[in-house]
Amino acid sequence: MTITDTPVNNGVNVAALLGARDALTAAPEAAQFTWRASCTWRNGTHSHSTVDGFTGLGAEQKHRTTYEYDVDHPECFASEDNGATPVEYVLVGLAGCLTAGVAAVAQLREIQLRSVTATIEGGMNILGILGADPDVRNGFEDVTVRFAIDADASREEIEALIAQSQKRSAVYDIVTNPTKVLVDLA
């Protein structure tokens, strides 16, 4: 145990998360979540999506407010650039997931964070999405996430935070492993 004058506070309620883990292990049906979004086509490649609720803990849950997102292709694709591209949304999700994980693990390990930034890049050969080369995939060829972290910890401890965040990250799993997607017409 470490005795400190100022307790570590990264703003993550670790006691609640550990309590949830125990409670959901005992009542696993409440651990089944369904996340949702609704998308409406505007014009061209521009769409507008809303995120307002989800199902989990055995009930319907509401976000504090409805989140709204415009998605589009950029002007160099002959589109109007009314929002970030679909693949940039995936990068935002992945960076946010790993960053939340770093904060949660740091709290659990009693490491005070001062700043965390991440730059994320996804390489893509657009001959794939253009249908110009059947050997080129549509998605990212690879993704790199580079963290810069200022914290009361050694470099080794900070690297271990990042590693544990990856291990428990939903979006890292979604990007690195296959998921079945069913697309149909109502």
Added chain:
Amino acid sequence: MTITDTPVNNGVNVAALLGARDALTAAPEAAQFTWRASCTWRNGTHSHSTVDGFTGLGAEQKHRTTYEYDVDHPECFASEDNGATPVEYVLVGLAGCLTAGVAAVAQLREIQLRSVTATIEGGMNILGILGADPDVRNGFEDVTVRFAIDADASREEIEALIAQSQKRSAVYDIVTNPTKVLVDLA
């Protein structure tokens, strides 16, 4: 060929896309893109990301404006719900990608769209991210996307639009197939 009084217009510049396909097939180095986002940790599980530019067509490209996104966990995870969750960002990206594809393919096939909506859901057992059950994955168990499309076309033709959009979708590929992700510390 179909002769119509009012030409089909879904707002997608198909001529430019076909031109780009020819031009990039002849100059494949310009087809190499790098998409980016920058993420800054705020507090707890809350982060703020910006998307403002990318590399492609052999040059540095700028979005019309800087897009900004707050990512957080919800109140039922003992967080402050300052934005959609990371996994909801992935759903927004996937819905937007498939919807843009439907519009582009409809334009190419001279099908006039009147409306397109999609509801997207991802099932997740949160015993995975909580580290409570090693047999449960962190990410989505499965994703379903249900389109409702009003267009001047048969149901069969509309189903074919959706199928072709899936075939060329970057985010559909990212979610359904594995991508290598490297995470490191600067």
